[in-house]
Amino acid sequence: MRRCNNRAALRERRLAEIAGVALRSDELARIRDRLGREPSAVELHAFDAQWSEHCSYKSSRHLLKKLPTSGTAVVLGPAEDSGILHLGEWKGERYGIVIAHESHNHPSQVVPFEGAATGIGGIVRDVLCMGAELIAVADPLRFGRIEDPHSHQRYVAQGVVDGISAYGNAIGVPNIAGDLYFDERFDDNCLVNVVAMGIVKESDVIHSYAPPGADGWDIVLVGKATDPSGFGGASFSSLTLDAQDEDSNKGAVQVPDPFLKSVIMRASYRVFRFLREQGLTVGFKDLGAGGIMGCSAEIVSAGGYGARIDLDAVNVAIEGMRPEVIAVGETQERLLWVVPPTVTPELLRIYNDEYTLPEIAYNARATRIGSVTAEKRYVLTHGGQSVMDVDIEFLTGSIRDELPFGELPARDVTSERPLVTGVQLDELIERVLAHPDVCSRAPLYRRYDSVVRGCTVIPRGAAGAGVLAPVPGSPLGVALAVAGNPRYSHINVRLAAEHAVYEAVRKVVATGARAIGLTDCLNFGNPRKVDHYSELVAAIDGLARASEHFHTPFVSGNVSLYNESAGGRAIPGSAIVACVGVLNDLATVVTMPLKSAGSVLYLIGAPQGALGGSVLLDVLGRSDEHLPRIDYETIAAQHDLMYEATQARLFRSARAIGNGGLLTALCEAAFATMRKGRAVVGAQIDDAFQWTHGTVGDLEACFGESGGFVVEVAADDVESFEGLADEVSGVYEIGVTIDRPMLVVDDQAFDLHRLQEIWSAPLREVYP
């Protein structure tokens, strides 16, 4: 701990402690120097928020510059609240897919329901504020050990899903993708990542900065009344504040209000229409970390302006809140507009009169709180006095923590010899299907509305990616998938990050879509610990490498640090990725369920001997440090084949291969055919040697997780498909589909009904 060896520093420390801020001595000194005086309490809180890791990305921003962020499909890269990718054209209009990705890990560990719900709330606002209509959400989740029904992990796992369900369902945005992993290193630090997707005409995009000519424009705050949650004393199930309310909510629980959000969304869509009709260009941004101060400072400084805001004009939940609480508190469900003063009355009318915000939640409304100024200062007034007056670029300018990191130690690579085990294949299949990372997630995703809005082509759980028809009347389609395997992170964080990109991309490709872009969330430990920080550096390298090779730039992302337990143990360094794909014509979409007996099954993707990180090794209680390689050139050719074949409508079904390998993928494709009154379609696979020729062992072929696809081709299309596949390496004919509910592997037959029950059962207990 640094010693304070001068009186000024001591004084600053004392002030900071009194104010309850976490600024370091060196940061306090910088502030005092720049201001030329002691900072006010409001200023202390403002810098504390703005320079916090969460707001400033001080430990990671310079690292993130390594990620590729441009490309032909990029309409807007990661500079604003969401990224935008080009979907296609319809009736002379260019449409963009708006996409954002965030985490809400720490709040979800403490109050799972509220933490996860407000995570959805926040990510939805990031998309909304680009002028887009919300069309989907996704939730990649990682929990600790949940076997014990009384464990905190079980409470978290259930509360998080309840929160995501309650919020997403109420606002009417379908959940079409997500995933779920369990690992003991998430026991004290769950990961709740959320992705939101929107649709916008590219000509209608609204930016997160005050546009040219905005000097003198109004700053209009919209949404929930600002309250002191996080600072104590908020409750408004009452029209007057009781003594009982004094001690309420001293913790930092942010309260979700999807009812209010639903109305705000629809009111905002109405505002978008108005702006379009008037041909106006304005600024719109959502409030997150740093509250009113953070949002208003950023929206104006990004345009080269300053701002002057009167905190007395803010709609508040209770009277008498201290100015720093109003300025920096993180009340949910709020957004900020920068508009010409002539527009303000209509804005207020839409939100307050037409959409009756004040009747939806206590003192919710749109209200003008200040002005954009040409002078580049950030000024807050309260009670007629100035309580903050700083150089805005000093406030919002990027700060940087160049922290030390090292190369991660190379692991010993064991040689690739075929796995040998005394456990029989039938038992292996059952153990793999019952594994927590493989078993059916239906009990979880049945809690999510996957089809609201009527645009769903492939709902959650029906394939590895969800697919929507987001423009009514148009054949354009969009696909969304997520990935990021913690079992791989244990072994090699860099390669695990590459695998996350590869997996998300191939799940999109399996539906017939072209992968066009990515988002990421980097969930890591303590950047001040060299080990943890080095993992972050390595993961970014891995993401960058894979992104380059797949020509899928990153357009949005998030970093969540300090995910470590009280004992200092970090989570598996988790780069979680979402991939967006587009379909020019929905007619070419490919679904997962096997379609009919008598088709030929192909494996696209050479099996490898490496089983490191695989579910198979996990169920055998073994480990190996040898992760599958990613051969980008070969994979590129395979993905081109997938695209050509889907364009030519040569696939009856397709499934990306992931956890549990080929046999798991086949089982899932067969399980999807098992509905009442329907004929089950099973599969019969040749003895693996027939297609591996002994290059890998049988178990590696059946359960290896090196990626790829299993596809179903009608007998009549075999010639066409094999013609396309001629020059592509890693394509193997492996068997046929059959009209019995069996999975047959060489000469062994397994009952699909039995396997389906084993696969379906485990999560039912957690999500009844």
Next chain:
Amino acid sequence: MNRAVAINLKIPDNAAYTALVTLRRLGIHVMRVERSEIVRFANAPEPRTLAAAVEADESLYNPNKHRVTVLDDDAPRSGEVWIVQDDADRPVGWRLYSAPGVPAGPDVLAQAAERLLCNPAIERAIFSK
């Protein structure tokens, strides 16, 4: 002895607020609404032990958002109505106040239950003895 515990939110309760607004819209002039989950215990230990037991159960109580009150009786408090759907379920408790610290009278409470808080087709309302 049978005891009841009321668990309510110490963070803002949106549902209670909307209930308040709706009751007022219906001409039932209450000033405050508190909503609780009522957990009833047969053969309960004495209040402090009971409260501790409830607070130790994460599925019932999270210190960041809940407040626990052990009731004097296994019955609604003054100004409170319990809404029960199936006897096996936990009642929802609605406590109404006409003024700060002043629980609503039985007429107001009965009106609120009849017009809004209780669906007689599937629920019944329990008032204090």
Next chain:
Amino acid sequence: MSKRIAVLVFPGTNSEDETTRLLRDCGGDAHLVHWSRAQTLPSYDAYVLPGGFAYEDRIRAGAIAAHDAAMDHVIAAAQEGKLVLGICNGAQILLEAGLVPGTGEIRRPTAAFTKNAPAPHFVCAHVHVKLRVDPTRSAMTAALPRDAVIPAWTANGEGRLAASAEHLHELEAGSHVAFVYAHEDGSVDDSASPNQSALGVAGLVNREGNVLALMPHPERDAWTFNHPDRRRGDAMLATSGGAVFFRSFVEALQRT
């Protein structure tokens, strides 16, 4: 002058867009009518209450919306014999408003769509509903074939019909049970229902047949691209599946 359909939007309604789009694709002149413009409702000829979470289902699903000014107009319209259709949250509102089954007083519900069972959680699943009454029982269903089986999605946490034993008996006796959950092949058994709804009820109709409360959403399996089982060569953007129900509704309106 074509007949106009009001698609009501309460605060928290979320399925209004696809419902309106489908009604139009089925030939209806459908318009969104926002809660702050409820006073325009009397000028419409038929009413659809779409799905969603009006008031976030606070207190009970549909309980608060049933008291909204918009519902005063819907109640009046229903009493005049105009067609009123409620889907999911809309169905819950109609029951809370006493319009369905309509054998009691206004705003004194006699039955409810309440918490699902066995587990009281939101369930989103593909289902089928079967027309359980004679198609002529309601103008809205008159264009459907006898025993029609219609695909839909259930997406709710409070979709289970509950009422006293005597009232359930009355519902049967009065032919109020318009739709029940069924399998794709039309067979009906307990496993067809996603929520243990009493009598397997998916939809109820009032005595006059002009007010229908349907819990599942046929509009979410209403275009070919929604179907799980679309085939190569199907016209992806055409209406099909659940659209048949909306076409019947539109035709009924055009006949009035």
